[in-house]
Amino acid sequence: MKRTYLGEFEEIVLLAVAVLNGQAYGVLLMHEIIEQTDRSVRLNQVHSALQRLEEKGMVRSEMGEPTNERGGRRKRLFSVTAFGQRTLQEIQEVRAGFWERMANPLKLTMSI
Amino acid sequence: MHHKPPRLADRFLQFFCAPHLLEEVQGDLHEEFEYQVERVGARRARWRYWRDVLGFFQPRYIKRKPSQYPQTYSYSLIMIRNYFKIALRSLQRNKVYTSINLLGLSLGMTCGLLIFLLVKYHLSFDNFHAHSDRIYRIVTEQHRDNISYVSAVPSPLGKVFRNDYTFAEKVGRICTFEDMLISIKAEKGLNKFKEPQGVAFTEPEYFAIFNFPLSVGSFQNVLNEPNTGIITERVARKYFGNANPINQIFRVDNKLDIRVTGVLKDLPTNSDQKAEIFVSYPTLKSYNDWLGSDDAWGGIQSSMKCFVRLRPGVSPSEVEKVFPAYVKRYRPTSKNVHHYKLQPFNDVHFNAQYGGAMNKQTLWILSLIGLFLIITACVNFINLATAQALNRSKEVGVRKVLGSLRGQLFWQFIAQTGLIATIAGGIALGLAALALPYVNQWFATEISLNLLSDWRLVMFIPALILIVTFFAGSYPGLILAGFQPILALKGKLSQQNIGGFNTRRALIVVQFSISQVLIIGMIVIARQIYYAQKADLGFNKDAIMLLPIASTPQQAKTVKAQLQSLAGVEQVSLCYSAPASNGHWQTAPHYDNHSEEESFRVSVRAADNDYLSTFDLQLAAGRNLYPSDTVKEFLVNETFAKKLNVASPSDLLGKNLRVNGNMTGPIVGVVKDFHDHSFHEDINPVCIPSASDFYNNYAVKISTANVPATMAAVEKTWSKMHPDQIYEYTFLDEHIASFYETEALMLKLIQLFSLIAVFIGCLGLYGLISFMAAQKTKEIGIRKVLGSSLAQILWIFGKEFARLIVVAFLVAAPIAWWFMNQWLQDFKFHITIQPWIFVVTIAITLLVATLTVIYEATKAALVNPVKSLKSE
Numbered sequence: 004m005k006r007t008y009l010g011e012f013e014e015i016v017l018l019a020v021a022v023l024n025g026q027a028y029g030v031l032l033m034h035e036i037i038e039q040t041d042r043s044v045r046l047n048q049v050h051s052a053l054q055r056l057e058e059k060g061m062v063r064s065e066m067g068e069p070t071n072e073r074g075g076r077r078k079r080l081f082s083v084t085a086f087g088q089r090t091l092q093e094i095q096e097v098r099a100g101f102w103e104r105m106a107n108p109l110k111l112t113m114s115i
Numbered sequence: 116m117h118h119k120p121p122r123l124a125d126r127f128l129q130f131f132c133a134p135h136l137l138e139e140v141q142g143d144l145h146e147e148f149e150y151q152v153e154r155v156g157a158r159r160a161r162w163r164y165w166r167d168v169l170g171f172f173q174p175r176y177i178k179r180k181p182s183q184y185p186q187t188y189s190y191s192l193i194m195i196r197n198y199f200k201i202a203l204r205s206l207q208r209n210k211v212y213t214s215i216n217l218l219g220l221s222l223g224m225t226c227g228l229l230i231f232l233l234v235k236y237h238l239s240f241d242n243f244h245a246h247s248d249r250i251y252r253i254v255t256e257q258h259r260d261n262i263s264y265v266s267a268v269p270s271p272l273g274k275v276f277r278n279d280y281t282f283a284e285k286v287g288r289i290c291t292f293e294d295m296l297i298s299i300k301a302e303k304g305l306n307k308f309k310e311p312q313g314v315a316f317t318e319p320e321y322f323a324i325f326n327f328p329l330s331v332g333s334f335q336n337v338l339n340e341p342n343t344g345i346i347t348e349r350v351a352r353k354y355f356g357n358a359n360p361i362n363q364i365f366r367v368d369n370k371l372d373i374r375v376t377g378v379l380k381d382l383p384t385n386s387d388q389k390a391e392i393f394v395s396y397p398t399l400k401s402y403n404d405w406l407g408s409d410d411a412w413g414g415i416q417s418s419m420k421c422f423v424r425l426r427p428g429v430s431p432s433e434v435e436k437v438f439p440a441y442v443k444r445y446r447p448t449s450k451n452v453h454h455y456k457l458q459p460f461n462d463v464h465f466n467a468q469y470g471g472a473m474n475k476q477t478l479w480i481l482s483l484i485g486l487f488l489i490i491t492a493c494v495n496f497i498n499l500a501t502a503q504a505l506n507r508s509k510e511v512g513v514r515k516v517l518g519s520l521r522g523q524l525f526w527q528f529i530a531q532t533g534l535i536a537t538i539a540g541g542i543a544l545g546l547a548a549l550a551l552p553y554v555n556q557w558f559a560t561e562i563s564l565n566l567l568s569d570w571r572l573v574m575f576i577p578a579l580i581l582i583v584t585f586f587a588g589s590y591p592g593l594i595l596a597g598f599q600p601i602l603a604l605k606g607k608l609s610q611q612n613i614g615g616f617n618t619r620r621a622l623i624v625v626q627f628s629i630s631q632v633l634i635i636g637m638i639v640i641a642r643q644i645y646y647a648q649k650a651d652l653g654f655n656k657d658a659i660m661l662l663p664i665a666s667t668p669q670q671a672k673t674v675k676a677q678l679q680s681l682a683g684v685e686q687v688s689l690c691y692s693a694p695a696s697n698g699h700w701q702t703a704p705h706y707d708n709h710s711e712e713e714s715f716r717v718s719v720r721a722a723d724n725d726y727l728s729t730f731d732l733q734l735a736a737g738r739n740l741y742p743s744d745t746v747k748e749f750l751v752n753e754t755f756a757k758k759l760n761v762a763s764p765s766d767l768l769g770k771n772l773r774v775n776g777n778m779t780g781p782i783v784g785v786v787k788d789f790h791d792h793s794f795h796e797d798i799n800p801v802c803i804p805s806a807s808d809f810y811n812n813y814a815v816k817i818s819t820a821n822v823p824a825t826m827a828a829v830e831k832t833w834s835k836m837h838p839d840q841i842y843e844y845t846f847l848d849e850h851i852a853s854f855y856e857t858e859a860l861m862l863k864l865i866q867l868f869s870l871i872a873v874f875i876g877c878l879g880l881y882g883l884i885s886f887m888a889a890q891k892t893k894e895i896g897i898r899k900v901l902g903s904s905l906a907q908i909l910w911i912f913g914k915e916f917a918r919l920i921v922v923a924f925l926v927a928a929p930i931a932w933w934f935m936n937q938w939l940q941d942f943k944f945h946i947t948i949q950p951w952i953f954v955v956t957i958a959i960t961l962l963v964a965t966l967t968v969i970y971e972a973t974k975a976a977l978v979n980p981v982k983s984l985k986s987e
Contacts (some may be wrong), residue, residue, distance in 0.1 A: 047170035076142030
């Protein structure tokens with residue numbers, strides 16, 4: 004496939020950025036991911052993933068306004084670029100295609 | 116309560132995190148911290164904070180954002196050539212400054228290098244034996260009213276231990292007698308050799324434990340039969356030239372004829388095995404009947420060593436548990452209770468208690484001194500270089516305007532320092548090579564400076580140069596590279612821009628404290644040695660020659676008579692040893708009709724009736740011995756009386772005394788106390804019987820007129836009577852001086868170190884004065900305009916230095932007093948540390964300091980104020 008490769012964790016971070024809709028930043032993303040996936044995530048992993056996504060051009064970022072709660076430090080707010088959105092959609096389509104072609108999808112859910 | 120994240124973690128984060136990422140990362144971390152405080156409490160939140168901070172410690176967050184400006188390429192050949200050219204020019208321009216730096220650095224590096232060689236040499240001792248972690252030496256603690264430590268054991272112990280237990284793979288006994296006479300039949304007469312390292316009676320298993328390979332023969336068939344032996348290649352060449360040494364005969368001590376059955380490769384110099392002649396152990400019985408027998412449990416001869424290699428997995432404490440049974444079986448009644456211990460082999464060279472050659476602690480102290488000397492040399496370099504930095508401000512300004520970056524300027528200065536350090540390293544290598552023979556002589560070592568074969572040395576020198584370069588060059592480099600180009604070009608930089616004055620002061624104080632401690636130490640040691648050699652010992656030690664007795668008691672008497680008849684010989688005595696000697700022939704006395712032996716021990720100084728007159732010993736009571744060849748009567752000293760708690764020495768007269776088992780007789784006289792050992796020891800109880808079997812020396816008192824002729828006559832007489840011996844003699848005063856060899860060596864070392872320390876301290880002073888002179892140019896100008904005299908201006912400098920040296924002295928005096936007092940405790944008879952020593956010390960220091968600063972200070976004071984005030 005010709006789209007840029009996206010790691011599993013990167014995909015989750017990208018999805019979380021999309022969900023938070025322009026309000027996404029490090030700690031918030033981490034908490035969101037912990038809540039949704041129930042796995043232990045560390046701050047530096049999130050930051051690294053965000054940096055990689057930005058290098059790949061899937062998110063863009065800008066510094067927010069200073070707030071009181073973090074000692075006056077600004078947040079870096081992330082939002083998904085058009086390229087990022089298209090990538091997410093492509094992934095979704097590929098997976099949906101596989102699911103449809105599966106012979107007996109119900110059996111899988113039954114066996115859980 | 117509001118909680119804060121751990122400050123140290125925050126500081127660390129700020130240190131490593133790239134600035135353009137810091138804000139968001141730190142913000143996120145703080146937000147998370149507050150959240151975690153709510154969730155899990157402050158304490159655990161702190162831990163998590165640390166963990167999170169460390170999580171960010173990776174290249175992605177550490178790497179700085181690249182500069183947006185283009186960079187000049189600083190490692191081009193032209194630039195590097197330019198660096199060196201400028202470096203050479205600036206070194207040439209400041210010749211004094213360069214030579215002081217070179218001198219200081221090369222001196223420091225020479226000491227560092229020599230100390231490195233010495234430490235390496237000692238650490239490499241006996242490191243070539245297999246399984247050396249399982250090798251032990253059996254040693255003895257002798258428990259009487261005090262404990263003494265001997266590195267030897269009763270001779271049968273090794274044998275019974277080998278037969279009774281399976282702990283050891285190998286047990287090897289070796290009994291070394293030093294200073295042996297070896298004679299070899301030549302075509303005409305005898306070739307005689309004195310072997311100071313001696314002859315070792317050795318079991319073959321010794322060579323199974325230690326790795327000393329044979330070059331001719333095999334260990335299966337050497338050292339088994341009596342009267343056979345092996346020698347090293349070196350000794351073989353010395354004795355037999357190029358002839359085949361196998362089956363040649365050599366004679367030991369005019370007693371034993373030994374046939375050579377094998378030749379060892381030369382022993383490595385870094386081994387404590389010094390004797391090079393090994394004779395089979397069964398031969399020992401015919402050399403010393405008692406020592407070679409299987410029941411010599413009664414005492415310990417210090418030459419008798421026993422080494423074991425334990426089986427794998429056997430612990431030494433397990434083995435030590437079986438030894439007390441031997442003491443119970445073989446020495447049931449002795450008041451001298453032996454405790455046999457296993458001394459690990461790698462401790463042998465370093466444990467002074469058991470006669471180790473070099474204390475590990477000494478090695479550490481030496482290393483520290485070396486490090487200190489290098490550091491102070493570097494510190495002086497830093498001082499001088501920063502004081503000089505202003506002179507180069509224009510250059511820095513121009514370079515910066517032309518596009519140099521800080522880093523490049525910094526590296527340029529490092530290159531210059533590297534140049535100096537490399538030259539200094541070269542000089543140091545040369546100096547070390549020159550000084551090495553002296554070091555070897557002083558420390559009795561065989562160190563060689565071999566650059567080709569010694570990779571550690573080859574690594575050490577460049578490493579030292581590199582470290583010195585960076586340590587000495589970094590700080591001035593940073594200062595230099597940090598100049599603002601505009602200020603630098605306008606000449607508006609002042610000394611305020613280049614670093615703290617107080618740091619320099621502190622450094623000077625430290626340097627001079629150390630110098631003064633060393634000077635005080637030097638004076639005290641010199642005084643103590645002088646005292647030990649000049650004090651009244653209780654006997655006369657001048658113009659007395661000691662010659663060995665190497666014949667039967669009857670012949671000795673003849674020799675004595677012949678010596679006595681020589682012109683210039685005043686008196687001759689046959690004796691076991693001189694009144695003061697290092698030998699320890701001590702035994703527990705039976706006094707009068709006491710049923711048990713006394714708890715103290717008495718030194719036996721067997722001698723004939725001329726002993727008192729030869730050595731000018733004084734009688735306190737009674738009379739001298741009557742002439743006799745066997746023990747008939749005793750003289751004792753006053754300490755003997757004191758130990759017995761007898762009120763007056765004369766009460767001892769007529770009482771019976773029995774020593775050494777079988778020597779018995781009445782006490783007929785009491786001599787006044789004399790120092791029977793070095794000043795390290797108290798005066799021991801002494802008894803003097805006549806016993807011609809035990810005489811070792813002719814003590815010949817000669818008149819001080821025409822000494823060479825008398826000495827020649829004495830030699831002729833002695834040699835005629837002992838044709839198969841080598842003539843040798845010592846003067847008693849030299850013999851006594853040799854008690855203090857360690858102290859004399861220490862004196863030499865401390866003289867050297869204090870000289871170097873004072874010198875380096877002066878370099879530091881010189882750096883400070885140049886710095887001060889530059890800083891106070893304007894002040895001096897104004898003062899002169901307002902009418903100060905030369906003396907007043909000199910006092911500005913003098914005040915500063917006098918203060919520093921007095922502070923240094925206040926630090927040094929108590930430290931030195933404490934250390935030297937500790938040192939003097941080694942002596943039972945010692946000087947007291949008197950106030951004048953301190954006065955002399957500070958006077959010397961002040962004098963040297965004045966000489967150092969006077970030139971620069973006068974130069975600064977004589978500058979025309981018009982010049983110093985006009986420049987701006």
